[in-house]
Amino acid sequence: MEIISLDNVSYSYKAYNDDGTVGECIGVEGVTLSVEEGAFVALVGHNGCGKSTLAKLLNGLLLPKSGTVRVCGLTTTDRDTLFELRKNVGMVFQNPDNQMVASIVEEDVAFGPENLGVPQPEIVQRVYEALSQVGMEQFAKSSPHRLSGGQKQRIAIAGALAIRPKVLVLDESTAMLDPLGRKEVLDVAHKLNAQGMTVVLITHFMEEVLDCSSVLVMNNGHLVAQGTPNEIFANRRLLDEVGLRAPRTVELADKLHSAGFNVDALERSAHILGGDVCQELTK
Template sequence: MGVDGLRYAENDSIIRIEDLVFAYGRENEDAEADSSRARTDATFNAVDRVSIRVERGSFTSVIGRNGSGKSTLAKNINALLLPTGGRAFVAGFDTADETAVWEIRQRVGMVFQNPDNQLVSAVVEDDVAFGPENLGVAPEEIRERIRVSLSAVDMYEHRKMAPHLLSGGQKQRVAIAGVLAMKPEIIIFDEPTAMLDPEGRAEVMDIIKRLHDEKITVVLITHFMEETVTSDRIVIMDCGRVAMEGTPAEIFARSDEIESLGLKLPFVVELSARLRERGVPVPSGLLTEEALSAHLLALNGKARN
């Protein structure tokens, strides 16, 4: 088939976005913070000629100030929104191809900021079953998917509980299980930890890293710079465009540009920079707490000898 012929053709870029434009019109202004620009234009481009490739199995972080187009871009990836210009391919399927919508949505799961808006059932396992049931998956298979998905997020023992009795982090994990039950190849997380307490944040980030280890393609939209340091690649959006792109080490070495884009350095990188200014020999490119503390402890050892 023609469609299959296209799939996986290009170097295994599971998401391929080419010159994508998405314009919000005045009337369909659910444009959130972006609406400031709608004031002057009849329409404005929330996403403005963006080209990105995401490799199968990779972990990509998307950051940028409020209203920079991150969420709009994400919704173009699973065909919740369709491009005004350019094209988006997911696993080789063109999102503009109406016949491919379900192929795409099965492959791309989304997890949003507020877990309360994503859970629809009165019992945890029913919630997880909701997606596969709609796909017409057989009951035994659904039971198996519930078991696997809830186990993957460490929530299987809570399967009979009512979602409203769970903590924020647990609710978010159930939402992730609901997505996993669809057996997606890609999961897009749109600020999944914004509303969570410290434990909930840690739980969800843990699950995200685990899913990446299991070769699911992860796209994480976040305002927490710390969450991006273990990703393979960071894309920074600004005014609908890609402002910067690279590995975390490359991106966070450019601190002035980061700040001019309304962002900041992760804690460890900021601390490293300040220590260098104060004469402590700290190399650039240390991104995690573990790496920096190991270096500092080694320095301390030398100073004592």
């Protein structure tokens, strides 16, 4: 079932020119796409290509200048259902320190449901459920400021989960984390996805893209490609054009394959690739 659908969506920002006139700066232009419920979609492209604009269009933080954005059957431009729509789309941004609103973890997670007017006993239940989903229940009474970056991002995800969304949008939520923190956040995202959550992951780490069910590639506000990670990484010209590069192991596999080695051109495991190469070298 389709959960997100964009039909010819455009958005532009105001740009102030040197001479004081006001012009326009394209955010996204003519984007049409559809995401199935339960998918794990990666959204990639260089800095400033419109990824974050697209993310903000998904829950009506930005409203399209033209075209329509529908999530769970609701249109973002319909003011009467906008709050209903936002309940369905949880968002987590890049900087963990900018997303904490309370001085105790459980209060921070409760912020969303409190604003929705959820009855108190249910809030408590939702908060603990959300914290256990991200593996942070033992920190319920801690101060967020003493947590690591990965832990803070998991709290931010719990805050989104407490609203019980159907879609989780992670806008470069792993960019500021160390490798352990990134792994923590990604593990949680994949676990939620396995339980049925639709996940949209915006990232610059191509290794993270490998495990997604599909990839959307943006360039200068346009959606220029979509496909499985293998399809995208097999398309060298596209990657060069949009300034992305495949994970290093895949790059090496592709070069070896082209040079006539008997290896999978899209091999992502350095160990398997190494083993295959050795077999050929020691033949």
